[in-house]
């Protein structure tokens with residue numbers, strides 16, 4: 391892992407002075423001027439995040455929001471993993487894809503928009519589905535992984551690959567008006583498998599999309615918080631919410647949270663991972 395060391399919040403050294411102070415050129419200073427003013431961000435954090443890599447699995451609604459904020463913020467490299475094609479029924483929520491592109495591959499479509507959003511970021515499209523055979527290889531270069539697939543089967547694949555490699559990640563899902571996400575730090579928190587298996591694996595207890603539909607703004611809320619979680623991880627910020635399963639009721643605007651316990655028989659609690667707890 392090449393994530394930055396511990397800081398109180400984003401970067402934590404943004405106002406530092408001294409000979410080793412990193413310098414942004416005038417173009418970058420202008421591009422990032424607003425976020426450089428944030429407490430604890432500053433040039434140090436901006437330079438640090440430009441050295442790091444995030445993988446976004448799923449270039450749909452959650453992935454559109456998460457990837458756009460990470461690329462906008464100036465992450466060094468962002469990989470977009472999605473083997474699917476754009477569908478007209480997804481237009482209300484998948485903001486990186488446009489109606490004339492229905493039928494095109496999502497990974498390439500997302501990468502094209504993201505590169506226009508911020509040409510300073512290296513954007514890699516991976517037009518492939520994550521499978522048991524390729525998850526470890528695809529995700530091996532990540533400093534942080536965001537599972538934006540909203541699919542329980544993919545959630546388990548990403549979970550297992552990241553737990554195995556010790557890579558911090560966040561997983562999310564939406565259904566109906568509801569959304570949920572969980573930030574996992576494999577050596578410190580429970581993982582998604584600790585939630586227990588439902589009919590089709592850990593689904594975060596949300597209504598099924600086939601039965602309840604999907605509310606676009608909820609996907610934006612959850613996807614944006616996925617980007618926030620990734621930024622916190624990349625910049626070494628303390629995140630008291632790590633390990634919490636947070637759920638948002640988009641109909642009422644109310645949040646709830648639970649902290650699942652690490653199951654002693656889970657993959658995150660044995661072998662090399664447990665040895666680092």
Ligand SMILES: [Zn+2]
Nearest residue numbers: 581584656658
């Ligand atoms: Zn676990």
